[in-house]
């Protein structure tokens with residue numbers, strides 16, 4: 001057993017950190033205030049090929065694993081870019097995994113390479129307003145007529161839809177009443193985001209203002225049949241391919257943001273003098289921060305274990321879910337403690353930790369809630385009856 005990063009993995013971490021150094025706290029504070037996609041940050045990573053870190057070499061990527069991608073995403077968040085930085089590139093890293101596994105050679109060539117090279121952006125449309133986490137109940141309907149699917153319905157919370165060139169879309173092609181299992185009858189498409197036929201309304205939200213999330217309204221949106229991924233009706237099965245790596249990456253981002261918060265809190269605790277001594281000399285300040293470190297390190301171990309299993313081609317559902325849960329909670333605890341350690345100044349934007357506190361809610365809530373992770377572990381690991 002070896003817990004050390006390899007020299008190549010250390011080099012990845014250092015190279016990403018060097019790029020992120022150019023985007024300092026002031027940059028992210030401005031993005032948080034004003035919104036607007038952080039294109040210069042995206043371009044800086046893209047220019048050096050990092051968006052293709054785990055895309056196959058045949059499609060212009062580096063062909064590395066989810067372990068290396070997790071190191072990259074943690075480093076981005078930990079730099080202070082937080083979820084604003086991580087979410088700007090997140091989908092390029094692993095979003096098209098279902099196309100890689102189930103797409104035709106033509107689809108792989110025309111869809112994956114532009115994402116890996118940063119020439120195109122995409123959004124991922126799963127969540128709907130009236131189905132919540134019960135994905136099998138999705139209602140957005142795609143009906144095939146000739147060589148075209150006609151799509152009508154609604155999605156919600158779709159991130160980066162304001163800037164996306166394409167959409168990876170899960171839609172129902174066979175009505176729920178006509179399938180033998182609710183997981184059947186959903187189909188996956190990757191296609192041009194046609195703004196004439198998809199109306200996009202940005203959701204005003206708590207944090208991560210520079211990476212938009214949106215309601216989408218589809219009005220006879222047309223998808224060429226050549227943009228159907230794999231077989232019609234098997235889309236649910238296909239998106240499962242991308243779920244474990246997505247959980248691992250978002251967990252890595254939560255650890256990174258938690259570490260950034262811990263760094264700010266520790267620094268402040270050393271410098272802030274009250275009652276003639278640094279506040280960090282008090283155990284009531286020290287112990288919660290020490291506990292945050294323990295929790296974040298433990299979560300990171302689970303991230304690396306899940307990533308190692310995935311890269312080794314072994315089942316990793318329990319570990320990927322556990323990593324997402326532990327990192328979301330550890331990141332949240334660290335961000336909350338960072339605000340508290342700063343006292344009143346923790347509430348001021350110029351100290352940055354209030355932004356972290358708002359952003360860390362994202363890896364807690366999405367793409368799956370802590371409750372549903374625990375339900376999954378209870379059922380799949382502990383063998384308890386399914387509760388949902």
Ligand SMILES: Cc1cc2nc3c(=O)[nH]c(=O)nc-3n(C[C@H](O)[C@H](O)[C@H](O)COP(=O)(O)OP(=O)(O)OC[C@H]3O[C@@H](n4cnc5c(N)ncnc54)[C@H](O)[C@@H]3O)c2cc1C
Pocket residue numbers: 123124125126127131132133134156157158159160213362365366367368369370371372375387388
């Ligand atoms: C900033 C942000 C960005 C997002 N980006 C995207 C995106 O790009 N694409 C996309 O498709 N989606 C996106 N999402 C959506 C996100 O994945 C969902 O919000 C998330 O999966 C939760 O679904 P829901 O909001 O419908 O919650 P609901 O399913 O309505 O759940 C609400 C609450 O009830 C709990 N609950 C529900 N059922 C049970 C049960 N059986 N047992 C116990 N508790 C239960 C949940 O745990 C949760 O706490 C984003 C969300 C956010 C906040």
